[in-house]
Amino acid sequence: MVRELPMGPATREAYGAALVELGKSNPNVVVVDADLSKSTYTTKFGKEFPDRFFNVGIAEANMVGIAGGLAHSGKIPFCSSFACFLIDKGYDQLRIAVAYPQENVKVVSSHGGISIGEDGPSQQSIEDVALAVTLPGFVVCVPSDAVQAKELVKRAADHKGPVYIRTGRPKVPVIYTGGEFPFGKSSQLEDGKDLTIVANGLMVAEALKAHDALKDDGITARVIDSYCVKPLDSEAIERAAKETGALVVAEEHSKFGGLGSVVAQCLAATTPAPIEQVAVDDTYAESGTPNQLLEKYGLTWKHIVAAARKVMGRKARPSSPPPSAGTTEENAPHPFEV
Amino acid sequence: MPLTVDELKVKAVQVRRDSIEMITAAGSGHPGGSLSETDLLVALWFRVMRHDPKNPQWAARDRFILSKGHGCPALYSCMAHAGYFDAAILPTLRKLGSPLQGHPDRRFMPALEASTGSLGNGLSIGIGIAHALKLDKTDARVWVVVGDGECQEGQIWEAAMYAGAHGLDNLTLIVDYNKKQLDDMVKHILPMDPLGGKFSSFGWNVMEIDGHNMQLVVESLEESKKVKGRPTCLVAHTITGKGVSFMENDPKWHGVAPTKEECAKALAEIGA
Numbered sequence: 001m002v003r004e005l006p007m008g009p010a011t012r013e014a015y016g017a018a019l020v021e022l023g024k025s026n027p028n029v030v031v032v033d034a035d036l037s038k039s040t041y042t043t044k045f046g047k048e049f050p051d052r053f054f055n056v057g058i059a060e061a062n063m064v065g066i067a068g069g070l071a072h073s074g075k076i077p078f079c080s081s082f083a084c085f086l087i088d089k090g091y092d093q094l095r096i097a098v099a100y101p102q103e104n105v106k107v108v109s110s111h112g113g114i115s116i117g118e119d120g121p122s123q124q125s126i127e128d129v130a131l132a133v134t135l136p137g138f139v140v141c142v143p144s145d146a147v148q149a150k151e152l153v154k155r156a157a158d159h160k161g162p163v164y165i166r167t168g169r170p171k172v173p174v175i176y177t178g179g180e181f182p183f184g185k186s187s188q189l190e191d192g193k194d195l196t197i198v199a200n201g202l203m204v205a206e207a208l209k210a211h212d213a214l215k216d217d218g219i220t221a222r223v224i225d226s227y228c229v230k231p232l233d234s235e236a237i238e239r240a241a242k243e244t245g246a247l248v249v250a251e252e253h254s255k256f257g258g259l260g261s262v263v264a265q266c267l268a269a270t271t272p273a274p275i276e277q278v279a280v281d282d283t284y285a286e287s288g289t290p291n292q293l294l295e296k297y298g299l300t301w302k303h304i305v306a307a308a309r310k311v312m313g314r315k316a317r318p319s320s321p322p323p324s325a326g327t328t329e330e331n332a333p334h335p336f337e338v
Numbered sequence: 339m340p341l342t343v344d345e346l347k348v349k350a351v352q353v354r355r356d357s358i359e360m361i362t363a364a365g366s367g368h369p370g371g372s373l374s375e376t377d378l379l380v381a382l383w384f385r386v387m388r389h390d391p392k393n394p395q396w397a398a399r400d401r402f403i404l405s406k407g408h409g410c411p412a413l414y415s416c417m418a419h420a421g422y423f424d425a426a427i428l429p430t431l432r433k434l435g436s437p438l439q440g441h442p443d444r445r446f447m448p449a450l451e452a453s454t455g456s457l458g459n460g461l462s463i464g465i466g467i468a469h470a471l472k473l474d475k476t477d478a479r480v481w482v483v484v485g486d487g488e489c490q491e492g493q494i495w496e497a498a499m500y501a502g503a504h505g506l507d508n509l510t511l512i513v514d515y516n517k518k519q520l521d522d523m524v525k526h527i528l529p530m531d532p533l534g535g536k537f538s539s540f541g542w543n544v545m546e547i548d549g550h551n552m553q554l555v556v557e558s559l560e561e562s563k564k565v566k567g568r569p570t571c572l573v574a575h576t577i578t579g580k581g582v583s584f585m586e587n588d589p590k591w592h593g594v595a596p597t598k599e600e601c602a603k604a605l606a607e608i609g610a
Contacts, residue, residue, distance in 0.1 A: 030473070054469065062462045062496035069466020072451065075473070077466070093493070096459045101444045101452065 001216065002209035002301060005173030012110040012167040014146035016041025018153035019078060023049045029157060030075045032056060034063045039169075040080040040110040064090035064107075068097025071104040076157055082116075083109035083125035083166055091131060098162050099135040105163075106156045107132075112142070112166035113252030114285040114293045115202060121284035125166075130257025132164040133230045139163045139183050140230040142251070142259070144204035147176040148187075148227055159183065166201070168252075170290050173205040175225070186233035192220030195308055196240035196247045200226050200259055203250040203278065209301035210248075214308055221308060229259050234266045241273035246311040248276050250304050252294075255279035274314035276307035341384045343552050349419065350380045350552070354581050354608045356415035356428055362601040364432035367440070368408040370591040371485060374516035374576040376412045377550050379404075382481055382512075383416040386559040391421035394449035400478050401467050403452045405460020406485035406514065407441035408593070414438050422449050458491030460484060461511060465501050468509040468569075479563065480509045487519030490528050495540075501569045502541030509569040510562040511542075514549065518578040518589040537571040549574025581608045 022029045023045050030052040037043040037055060046053035056063045060081055067079040080086065086109045087094070098105045114124045132140045139159065143149035149167055156163040163183075179187065189204070190211045199207040204225045211221045222244055224236060241247060247267070249260040260277040267273055278298060285297050294300055341349060353376050361367035383389075387400040404413050411431060418425040423437070430436035437446040441455030452463045464482040471478050488494065501509055515533060517524050524530055534544040543565045547554045555574065562570035578592070579585025582604040596604055 051473065056496075056500055059496035059500065061458075061493040062465070062500055065459055065462020065493065065497065066466035066469065066500075068452075069463040069468070070470050071466070072463065073467050073470030073474070075470050092456055093459060093462065096453060096456045097463050 002212040005175070005205055005208070007171050008174035009146040010168060010171050011143050011146055011149035012039070012041050012169065014149035015108055015110070015153055015165070015167050016044045018150040019045040020048055022154065022157050023052065026076065026157060028074060028076045029078065030054070030070055031078045031080070032063050032067050032070070034058055034060050034081045034085065036081050036110070039082070040108075042078070042080050060085050060089035061093050064093035065097045067105045068093065068101070068103045071098075072101070076104060076106065078106045078108055080108050080110065082111040082123060083128040084111075084123065087125070087128040087131050094135055099137055102137050102161055104160060106165070107163065108153065108156075108165045108167065110167045111169045113168060113201065114280065114297060114299075115252060115290040116169040117290040117293060118287050120287040124285055126254040126280045126284070127257070128166060129229055129251070129253050129259065130261070133257070133262060135162070137161055138230065139228065141165045141183070141228050142200040143167065143227050144201055144225055145172055145175040147174070147178060148181055151179060151181045152227065155181065155183065168202060170202070172202050175204055181227060183228050184231040184233060185228060186236045187225040187227065188222065188236065189225055190221065190223040192222040193244055194219045194221060195312055196222040196224060196244045197250060197304060197308065198224045198226050198237065198240070198247055198259065198263055199250040200229065201252050203252055203299060206299070206301040206304055207250055210304035210308060213301060213305050219308070219312070226259055226263070229262055232262050232266055237263055237266050238271045241267050241271040246274045246315045248278060248304055248307045248311055250278035250299070252299055253279055255281060274311050276311040278303050278307050343556060346380050346384055346552050346556070349384055350376050351609055352419065353380055353412050353415040355605055355610070357411040358582070358596060358601055358604045358608065360411045360414070360428050360431040361595045362598065363429045364595065366432060366595050367411060368593045369585060369596065370518060370578040370589070371406060371409045371514065371516065372412040373580045373582065373585065374549070374578050375406070375409050375483060375514040376580070377552055377555055378483060378512050378514060378574055379412050379416050381552060381555045381559055383420050385556055387481060388478065394422065398476055398478050401451045401464070401480045403454065403460040403464050403480070403482045404442055405454050405482055406457065406488050407454035409483070409485075409514070410438070410442050413442065417449065457485070457488040458493035461494055461497035461501070464509055465497055465506060468506045471508055478508070481512065482509070483512045483514060486513055486515045486517060486524055486530050486533065487527070489513065489530055489533065498537060498540045498542070502537075505541070505567045506569045507566050510559065510572060511569065512572045512574055514576055515573050516576045516578040518587070518592060520589070520592045522589055534571070534573045541568060543568045543570040544573060545570065546573040547575065549576035550580055583607055
């Protein structure tokens with residue numbers, strides 16, 4: 001039986017709430033938005049602190065540049081729009097006005113992934129994490145629930161340097177009641193010995209359900225919430241590879257350049273292990289309800305379970321005892337194959 | 339101590355000589371735009387701007403952004419002679435390890451307010467700084483220099499629309515209107531006229547002057563400090579390669595270094 005998780009607020013709602021708290025505690029916190037403040041939830045900050053809120057209109061490039069200038073002058077700007085517009089349209093400015101001079105800008109997107117649903121691919125973002133991780137010096141986070149999102153936003157304000165946090169549109173299951181969530185770390189939610197599921201964003205809840213389904217079949221999966229894609233908690237990932245021997249990486253993003261790529265890069269260097277990805281294939285999605293899209297594009301616990309079985313079939317065979325006569329490596333049945 | 343107009347003219351000669359020598363030594367760079375913008379930069383750094391080379395992070399300083407970052411040789415020369423660093427390092431332009439990077443880079447020279455080189459970025463950064471200065475209730479100003487070709491970037495117009503609508507009167511934009519870009523004359527690539535009219539329609543106070551008339555340049559920049567409720571755009575009509583006859587008005591000198599012989603000829607024309 002897979003667990004039922006209580007539904008909580010969307011991560012973007014947590015962002016809006018965290019901003020208001022930050023605005024009260026730190027007069028240097030300012031917010032820039034590009035006419036999507038009702039969707040990104042920065043509007044609450046704007047109402048509370050109108051002097052420190054700059055709605056630049058539908059002009060993301062200018063917005064990111066302005067954020068760079070505000071940071072250069074000692075402010076702590078939070079800069080928000082939909083993930084695809086903020087990162088893609090503001091990318092040159094993220095390079096020149098933020099990453100290159102290492103300005104203290106906090107880039108917080110909403111509507112990451114395909115779970116925004118009916119608006120379709122022009123508004124969905126499957127590339128933002130890949131684009132963000134390649135910006136030198138950026139911390140990149142994908143929170144899984146509202147509690148974690150709020151904590152990460154507050155942590156971003158205290159961190160000196162550029163940060164990208166991706167939030168989502170739909171309400172998401174509650175994973176946490178509290179926690180610290182330092183940058184460069186991860187959160188182990190379940191332990192297991194047969195494989196590890198590494199996930200972030202709304203795929204963490206799916207990973208927990210997949211854990212339960214696998215457990216019913218006698219397979220124990222470690223579940224790691226890798227909320228910080230960069231810097232990756234390489235110590236936890238390498239330990240998982242050593243101790244469980246196979247990994248599934250699940251994310252609501254293109255399979256190119258996101259968490260899956262970062263985990264693979266980490267392990268290839270130190271602890272090679274078979275990896276299967278649960279991510280959006282080399283394609284754009286379409287209009288539909290969030291759940292229809294997550295099902296059609298392969299982002300549910302059932303897809304994680306299938307990937308888990310597949311990756312376990314690729315595990316290195318035990319080196320001893322040696323195969324008996326007549327049984328070759330190739331045709332020996334694997335204990336986990338189904 | 340602010341210089342007189344005559345002293346500024348002498349300083350401009352020095353800066354033009356430096357630009358030519360630096361680019362020749364580097365074997366690459368952008369002489370045309372460095373020479374066209376020189377009188378504007380000299381007026382700002384030696385007369386108009388409030389700054390202190392001994393205290394480059396002074397909170398009350400004016401902020402300068404060279405958005406057309408390829409014009410950095412003239413900027414480096416101004417900053418060296420203003421006292422930010424030893425002019426002896428000017429010949430290290432574009433050399434490995436030099437703070438005088440091919441385009442302005444704050445990592446190597448923190449006195450620079452922005453790292454630029456990808457055209458179109460400087461005005462937005464200047465707007466952010468202008469907002470922050472107002473929040474901090476300081477009367478420091480922001481000075482941004484862009485090229486006319488650079489104004490083909492969409493971001494310039496996002497920023498122009500915004501600064502005009504928000505009445506950022508602590509911001510002065512100077513367009514080095516030399517009418518040349520890399521490939522050809524601006525009018526043959528994408529005409530910008532009426533450039534002043536465009537800024538005017540976006541709510542800016544616009545002044546249009548001869549960008550090589552030092553008296554006028556100084557007066558106009560000073561005038562922009564007094565304008566309330568609107569940002570100022572100074573459209574400065576300039577000449578690519580100003581001061582070197584074989585470079586003047588020739589787009590070919592946008593991004594080509596002179597040979598040693600050409601350098602000697604150029605220096606002889608610029609004078610001493």
